[in-house]
Amino acid sequence: MRNICLLVLFSLVFTSSAVASIEIALRGEEPVVIDEIYHRDGLIYIPLDDLLSALALDGDWDSINHVYRIQSDRGTAIISPGSHFMRIGERFIPLQEKPRFIDNRLRVTENFVVKNLSSLVSTQLFYRNIDPATPRKGGDDSALDRLFSFMVKKKKPANAATLRAVGLDPGHGGFDTGSIGLNGFKEKDATLAVTLQLQRIVKMNLGVPVYLSRNDDYALSLEDHLQPAAEPDVDAMLLLHAQAAFSPVPSGIYLYIRSDEESKVDGDSLRLATALAKALREDGLTVRDIVTAPLLPLGRGDLPTVLIEMGYLSHEEDSLLLMKEEGQVRLATALFNGLKAFGLEGKGI
Numbered sequence: 001m002r003n004i005c006l007l008v009l010f011s012l013v014f015t016s017s018a019v020a021s022i023e024i025a026l027r028g029e030e031p032v033v034i035d036e037i038y039h040r041d042g043l044i045y046i047p048l049d050d051l052l053s054a055l056a057l058d059g060d061w062d063s064i065n066h067v068y069r070i071q072s073d074r075g076t077a078i079i080s081p082g083s084h085f086m087r088i089g090e091r092f093i094p095l096q097e098k099p100r101f102i103d104n105r106l107r108v109t110e111n112f113v114v115k116n117l118s119s120l121v122s123t124q125l126f127y128r129n130i131d132p133a134t135p136r137k138g139g140d141d142s143a144l145d146r147l148f149s150f151m152v153k154k155k156k157p158a159n160a161a162t163l164r165a166v167g168l169d170p171g172h173g174g175f176d177t178g179s180i181g182l183n184g185f186k187e188k189d190a191t192l193a194v195t196l197q198l199q200r201i202v203k204m205n206l207g208v209p210v211y212l213s214r215n216d217d218y219a220l221s222l223e224d225h226l227q228p229a230a231e232p233d234v235d236a237m238l239l240l241h242a243q244a245a246f247s248p249v250p251s252g253i254y255l256y257i258r259s260d261e262e263s264k265v266d267g268d269s270l271r272l273a274t275a276l277a278k279a280l281r282e283d284g285l286t287v288r289d290i291v292t293a294p295l296l297p298l299g300r301g302d303l304p305t306v307l308i309e310m311g312y313l314s315h316e317e318d319s320l321l322l323m324k325e326e327g328q329v330r331l332a333t334a335l336f337n338g339l340k341a342f343g344l345e346g347k348g349i
């Protein structure tokens, strides 16, 4: 499951008219993919029938009363396209968004799945948006090509002793939530929190510019995610992500670097990944592996670039690390130590 997050990025590159899909499963069950997703007002709408059948629940549209009845372990839950509430017996539970009829099917949002539908099943529910169709800014693929051609041959001058600037990309954002883990915590929030901590620590300790792809909760095109790499003084680029598995078992950190066209390992990115892995391990964090990935999101240039999967939101300890400020500072500090070591290594080359 650990490549899911990368596959998300991968599909953004190669799908010209991106079609969204989601995965859903009850704990211990095989995930079901649902493809017929509609985007409205920056949200995705998923057919309720498909969600219920994936979760082995029954439901029926009552065309006379204009309500949908979901039969669950917790009783009959009633929702309606006209209402901001879900009724179970005498209880009215507020919904973040009303369900909507789109293309003849009643559809619900991700918030409904994570907050409301999950409360109707007695086992843990895993949900993931596997290829959010990020809107492109003015977009065809040539913009990406332009960005990558800019990054090619962008290497630190041989006489630069330390890092001149750092580029950081907090993965996902806005309606592109990334993975969703325990308690509904979202990858996009973990990546932003660690990024902001890392920005603070780098600025405090090295006093060099830190360029961010985003500093708040909004969706970006792939091109915008990589924009910091195009800054002329950036000597290292980190893409921060977290993953989730359908099982609570997988844990730990993975570092991804690109392999070049001849499948040779990219030397500078490997040096950077090695320095980061060492610093993370020195802080007692579990680094599983450094993996080469021939994926476009890591760029085709030779700027030292590492994509870091900082842990599993579906794993209890990892999720605490990613969700709590203390853990976020710990991750950011270790990443800073790795960046600093990488910068110092450059001395005298």
Ligand SMILES: [Zn+2]
Residues within 6 Å of the ligand: 005, 006, 171, 172, 178, 179, 187, 240, 241, 242
């Ligand atoms: Zn991700």
